[in-house]
Amino acid sequence: MRKYVPKDNVQKKAYYTDRFHVVPSVPRSKVEEGSHFADVMKTMGANVKESYIEIGQLVIHIAPEDNFKVMKMLKETCGYTQCSEQSAVDYLAKDNEFELFWQLLNITVAKRIRVVCRLANGAAIESIEPLYKSANFAEREMFDMFGIKVNNHPFLKRILMPDDWEGHPLLKTYPLHGDEFASWYEVDKIFGKEYRDIIGPENRDPGKIDIKDTKRFSRIGYEVPFAAEYNENEEVPVEYSETALVNYNKKTSIQLDERR
């Protein structure tokens, strides 16, 4: 049987209270001799710092300055002609580094490779747009979301957020509900900053109920006119209609069964 845990206040607590919980990792295996990936590794030579196979897919770690060279070799020698995904992971709090990855696909042998590198905070990476056209938008998105600069990119500007946006939303330090700039962005842009007082802050609480609001919420037991002023002192007795609701405090007029 499962151990009994008190359930009061359970929704306010974090899901994981176990400090020593270790997230299970995907098993990694070595590259087999004679396989397609072994040939790839031979071609890569000393450029690869670390390599393993995860879920049938080769993962190679490289130095960030080698990325164009490695990608060119993979494309021209090994036949990885498609770059399906490219982005970054924020490890700034732990190592002050980003982990950049490129997901490559070889359609002739149906194999995938992930190229991974660690990039220091504030450093720039070389663009692989001359090799893979799909990297154009992916690198722009990476710049937009993480603020990682890309050298020799043809058109490096924000792709998802507006051009005058402040901050990079996928950084772990960026709040989900947005910072001060984000929460007033549309108001500042359309009406100007002086309209902040008139429009008021965003309501981020989906379950918010205002007792003084007579426009959207009805009163229980009595009615007030639409958009009436809220009067704190008014005492309205709760009255139940005899016909619509049954008042269980009184005996009903019709007693069906004498024995009750």
Added chain:
Amino acid sequence: MMASGASRYDFDRMGTIFRASPRQADVMILAGTLSKKHAEFARRLYDQMTEPKWVISMGSCANTGGMFNTYATVQGVDRIIPVDIYLPGCAPRPETLQYAMMMLQKKIRRESADMKNNTKQDLTTQTGRKARLI
């Protein structure tokens, strides 16, 4: 909105016809999430409409931001555009939109012809303060 315009629900029989330009439109239906990037353009479309004009906010996302309680979504289009009718639902049924259009017609009939009494531009925000969007 597509379904209510098509033959099964048929907006045309109620005299509602979709227009290609905001300058020919009387009603603006905000159907779906409004991102902060596009808030400016939605407001510009509203400004391009000729008076008298009305706005229907369709669905949870347009009403309150809905499930997108994030940095990039406008938390209710009434922050930037005065809304006449809010449609609940995620997504609203075609009947809901039809009913909203009928309610709007009812509302328009109640309005007086001179725009002096048009209180539509007085926008009472969720905090209860009165805002005037010009």
